[in-house]
Every structure is written in C-alpha cells, then in structure tokens.
Amino acid sequence: MLKKKERYNVAVMGATGAVGSVFLSILEERDFPINEIRLLASDRSAGKKLNFRGRQYPVTVLDKDSFKGIDIVLASAGASRSIEFLPHAVRSGAVCVDNSSAFRMEPTVPLVVPEVNPEAAKAHQGIIANPNCSTIQMVLPLMALNRHSRLKRIVVSTFQSVSGAGQQNILELETQAGELSKTEWSSRIGSHNVKPDMVSKFAYQMAFNLIPQIDVFLENNYTKEEMKMVYETRKIMGIPDLRLTATCVRVPVYFAHSECVNIEMEKKITREEAIEILRAFPGITVMDDPLKKEYPMPLMVEGKDNVFVGRIREDDSIANGLNMWVVADNLRKGAALNAVQIAELLIR
Ligand SMILES: NC(=O)c1ccc[n+]([C@@H]2O[C@H](COP(=O)([O-])OP(=O)(O)OC[C@H]3O[C@@H](n4cnc5c(N)ncnc54)[C@H](OP(=O)(O)O)[C@@H]3O)[C@@H](O)[C@H]2O)c1
The missing domain is CATH 3.30.360.10 (Dihydrodipicolinate Reductase; domain 2)
Incomplete structure (x- = not known):
C-alpha cells in the first residue's frame, strides 16, 4: 500500500521511449506531486539527460536496485522488463503502474481505466496494469x-x-515517407515502393500501405x-x-x-x-x-x-x-x- 505523503518519489521505467517521454510531459502538465524523479532506461541511454520541469535529469540504467526509496513506478519498458524488474520494485515498497501486457490478465492484478472501473485499483497487491491502447x-x-x-x-x-509500436517504428515510417517524397509521382504500379532494406521494424512497407x-x-x-x-x-x-x-x-x-x-x-x-x-x-x-x-x-x-x-x-x-x-x-x-x-x- 502507498503511504500518504505530500510528495512522492517516482521512477519512470522506459523514460527515453515514445510513452516514457509523454509520461514526463503529463506529470508536468498535471503537476503531479513529485519529490524525486528517477529516469530509467537501457544501457543504450546511459549518460543521456532528459528535461523535466525545466531541469536536466540523468537517465540511469535499469537494474534490480533502481527502486530504493521509490514510492511509485510508472513502467513502459516492455513486458520482459516488467516481468523481470517490477517484483523487485514491489519488494522494495513501491506501487507500480505497468503499461506493458505482462500482468494485465493476472487475476490478482487490477486492469484499470479510471473513468470506467476506478474502484478496481483498490485491490492491488503492488502492481496495477494499464490496458492496451486500443x-x-x-x-x-x-x-x-x-x-x-x-x-x-x-x-x-x-x-x-505507428507510434503504438514505439519510437523505432515512428522513425521507420518517417524514413520511408521521406525517401518516397523524393521520387516523382507516377501512375506506374510499384513507383511508391521503398527498397527492401528500408523495411525492418514492420513486416511490410508502412508508407502508403x-x-x-x-x-x-x-x-x-x-x-x-x-x-x-x-x-x-x-x-x-x-x-x-x-x-x-x-x-x-x-x-x-x-x-x-x-x-x-x-x-x-x-x-x-x-x-x-x-x-x-x-x-x-x-x-x-x-x-x-x-x-x-x-x-x-x-x-x-x-x-x-x-x-x-x-x-x-x-x-x-x-x-x-x-x-x-x-x-x-x-x-x-x-x-x-x-x-x-x-x-x-x-x-x-
Ligand atoms: N506506444 C504506445 O502507444 C503504447 C501504448 C500502450 C502501451 N505501450 C507499452 O509501453 C511499453 C513501451 O512502449 P514504447 O512505445 O514507449 O516503446 P519504445 O519507444 O520502443 O521505448 C521503449 C523504452 O524501453 C526502454 N528499454 C528497452 N529495453 C530495455 C532494457 N533492456 N532495459 C531498460 N530499458 C529498456 C527503452 O530504453 P532505451 O531508449 O535505452 O532503449 C525505452 O525507454 C511497451 O511495453 C508497450 O507495449 C505502448
């Protein structure tokens, strides 16, 4: 259970991602009562800094000790990271709101949309799942x-x-659309196809498809x-x-x-x-x-x-x-x- 406080220590897991960056904007916009914010991501982001409430905060690499002193974890680093790390967060006393699909269908984990079933959140045992976007x-x-x-x-x-599939997929559409904007429009079938090596995240070309x-x-x-x-x-x-x-x-x-x-x-x-x-x-x-x-x-x-x-x-x-x-x-x-x-x- 979360102890009532004036301000909370919040960790954002996956802070550098498509959802993570929106987490930071929304926490700012809604003036969430934060004492300390901890930004967690993979070792690819080690050394990066992110802006929050006008200050630069370092991104640190997620590990099982990342949650000491944390009250609330907002997780958006994928299901396997949630499975591996959220139990450590719960053991160290945090309550976790998980964006991944990892725990959504667990009978003991509430799946909550606040306008629809807010009362379900009360029964949490340390993890509350956020449903799928659609x-x-x-x-x-x-x-x-x-x-x-x-x-x-x-x-x-x-x-x-495409943002529903994360940052890399946004970039893939952007690259394909950019490439195709260089070619002149023609009614010839096939003129709006990108080269096969420009398709990696999606199963097929995403632009114009x-x-x-x-x-x-x-x-x-x-x-x-x-x-x-x-x-x-x-x-x-x-x-x-x-x-x-x-x-x-x-x-x-x-x-x-x-x-x-x-x-x-x-x-x-x-x-x-x-x-x-x-x-x-x-x-x-x-x-x-x-x-x-x-x-x-x-x-x-x-x-x-x-x-x-x-x-x-x-x-x-x-x-x-x-x-x-x-x-x-x-x-x-x-x-x-x-x-x-x-x-x-x-x-x-
Ligand atoms: N996008 C949506 O609309 C949406 C909606 C609902 C739920 N979700 C869920 O939210 C989660 C994140 O989605 P996203 O769209 O934000 O993806 P994303 O843009 O690909 O971001 C993934 C985030 O996870 C971090 N990460 C990846 N591997 C990691 C590792 N081994 N250790 C620590 N951090 C790691 C990444 O850090 P690096 O930058 O360091 O790689 C990045 O911050 C997923 O579970 C997704 O299913 C997404």
Missing part, C-alpha cells in the same frame, strides 16, 4: 452505453498509428492484439461473457488510433440518446455534425487527452445496433495519461 479508448464509450442498455455484441476494426497484422498470429488466426481487445475489455467492464470480435490494422499515421465500433444492444438507442449519454461521460468529447463535416480524425486528436467520438448512427441492419467512430491519442489516453490517472487514484 482497448482503453474503446471501453469509455462502451461503458457509457452499457449503463443505458446491456451490450450484446461488439464488432471493432482499428486503424492504429495498411498492414492487417499487429503483434503475432495465434492459433485461432486472430492476432494477439485482437485477442487482447477481447479479454481486456471483458475484464475491465466486468462482463466475462461479452461477445466481441476485432480486426486490428496498422496505418501510416504517426499519432492517434481510430476505431470503427459497431455495437448491438438489448434495448434500442437513438442517435440523439447516444450523443447525450456519451457527452455526459467523463473523458469523452462528442464531435459529430455531419452537415458541417465534423468528425474526429487523428491529426485533430493527437496531443489531446479525451477520447473523441463521432459518426454516431443507428445500424439499421439489426434491431438495436449503433455505429460510432472513436479516436484517441494512443500515447496519452492509450498509455501515459491513463497510467498517471491511475497514480492519481492511488494518492487521492
């Missing part, structure tokens, strides 16, 4: 609507930005990312038999994930009722005016905290169906912001 943004509107009418089935297709595979394939022919959406949504919403099917696609967008969500409910809900319910839910911004061409898009949502919902309309192919388009910044609400909100629950 799951977090979907469960806010799902929970809002489920309070009106029980959800029967969800069909979701995601359009996930869509890749319908995020993470590895499982025996049931779904990807791990798709099944994370199923299992994590059930756990967060507390509906173990919720029917959900997902298709996850990586798209050549730098920041913010978009999702096309189709839901079937027990009771009918009109577009107007859905808009009212979603507007009243914390953390959601409804952006939906077809006459003014108003709907959320990644470029509009990057850098923002809320989950944006638009294109809300009844699905007239089934009895009680609704379609919506859900966009959120994966590095903020999908990762660092959600984790800092969990830490805020702990110190409240």
Whole structure:
C-alpha cells in the first residue's frame, strides 16, 4: 500500500521511449506531486539527460536496485522488463503502474481505466496494469452505453498509428515517407515502393500501405492484439461473457488510433440518446455534425487527452445496433495519461 505523503518519489521505467517521454510531459502538465524523479532506461541511454520541469535529469540504467526509496513506478519498458524488474520494485515498497501486457490478465492484478472501473485499483497487491491502447479508448464509450442498455455484441476494426509500436517504428515510417517524397509521382504500379532494406521494424512497407497484422498470429488466426481487445475489455467492464470480435490494422499515421465500433444492444438507442449519454461521460468529447463535416480524425486528436467520438448512427441492419467512430491519442489516453490517472487514484 502507498503511504500518504505530500510528495512522492517516482521512477519512470522506459523514460527515453515514445510513452516514457509523454509520461514526463503529463506529470508536468498535471503537476503531479513529485519529490524525486528517477529516469530509467537501457544501457543504450546511459549518460543521456532528459528535461523535466525545466531541469536536466540523468537517465540511469535499469537494474534490480533502481527502486530504493521509490514510492511509485510508472513502467513502459516492455513486458520482459516488467516481468523481470517490477517484483523487485514491489519488494522494495513501491506501487507500480505497468503499461506493458505482462500482468494485465493476472487475476490478482487490477486492469484499470479510471473513468470506467476506478474502484478496481483498490485491490492491488503492488502492481496495477494499464490496458492496451486500443482497448482503453474503446471501453469509455462502451461503458457509457452499457449503463443505458446491456451490450450484446461488439464488432471493432482499428486503424492504429505507428507510434503504438514505439519510437523505432515512428522513425521507420518517417524514413520511408521521406525517401518516397523524393521520387516523382507516377501512375506506374510499384513507383511508391521503398527498397527492401528500408523495411525492418514492420513486416511490410508502412508508407502508403495498411498492414492487417499487429503483434503475432495465434492459433485461432486472430492476432494477439485482437485477442487482447477481447479479454481486456471483458475484464475491465466486468462482463466475462461479452461477445466481441476485432480486426486490428496498422496505418501510416504517426499519432492517434481510430476505431470503427459497431455495437448491438438489448434495448434500442437513438442517435440523439447516444450523443447525450456519451457527452455526459467523463473523458469523452462528442464531435459529430455531419452537415458541417465534423468528425474526429487523428491529426485533430493527437496531443489531446479525451477520447473523441463521432459518426454516431443507428445500424439499421439489426434491431438495436449503433455505429460510432472513436479516436484517441494512443500515447496519452492509450498509455501515459491513463497510467498517471491511475497514480492519481492511488494518492487521492
Ligand atoms: N506506444 C504506445 O502507444 C503504447 C501504448 C500502450 C502501451 N505501450 C507499452 O509501453 C511499453 C513501451 O512502449 P514504447 O512505445 O514507449 O516503446 P519504445 O519507444 O520502443 O521505448 C521503449 C523504452 O524501453 C526502454 N528499454 C528497452 N529495453 C530495455 C532494457 N533492456 N532495459 C531498460 N530499458 C529498456 C527503452 O530504453 P532505451 O531508449 O535505452 O532503449 C525505452 O525507454 C511497451 O511495453 C508497450 O507495449 C505502448
């Protein structure tokens, strides 16, 4: 359990990464009560300095002794590092909020989205898991609507930005797009292909392409990312038999994930009722005016905290169906912001 203090000693594990750097901005923006901040990364980053609240802090190499005197660990250094190091952090008295997938489905580890199931955090035994980015943004509107009418089935297709796969993948898209911008446009097929040696992080060229595979394939022919959406949504919403099917696609967008969500409910809900319910839910911004061409898009949502919902309309192919388009910044609400909100629950 975290002892109440005026200010806390906080370690950011993976501080140099895509999520880690957003952690630092969010801790600053939200004026999180910090006494000492410890920035941890791999030996590749030894000697680097990062800016926090106007001062330069050294990055130190993560090891099992990194957590002495630390109250809260915000972890985003990948699942294997979480498995190896978070038990040491817990033993030395810290409470950990973990962004990786390492502990999400452990029965004793709460999986928390503060607007949806904040009370779950209380049962932690030292580790609280932050859900997958694509799951977090979907469960806010799902929970809002489920309070009106029980959800029967969800069909979701995601359009996930490259930053969801980390810093190196952002750079790979940037390099490919830069290379292709040098070549003159032509209608010849193949003129927008990069050289094979420019493809290393993604399975295929990412620029001007869509890749319908995020993470590895499982025996049931779904990807791990798709099944994370199923299992994590059930756990967060507390509906173990919720029917959900997902298709996850990586798209050549730098920041913010978009999702096309189709839901079937027990009771009918009109577009107007859905808009009212979603507007009243914390953390959601409804952006939906077809006459003014108003709907959320990644470029509009990057850098923002809320989950944006638009294109809300009844699905007239089934009895009680609704379609919506859900966009959120994966590095903020999908990762660092959600984790800092969990830490805020702990110190409240
Ligand atoms: N990106 C997202 O939208 C998102 C959303 C939800 C959850 N997550 C999860 O957050 C974690 C980090 O993702 P990311 O996108 O920030 O990745 P990233 O940009 O690749 O950053 C990885 C971070 O982990 C550190 N790291 C890697 N290997 C290490 C080691 N052996 N020892 C210590 N530190 C090590 C890296 O340090 P160096 O710089 O020194 O290599 C870097 O700070 C992953 O578990 C990911 O699944 C990401």
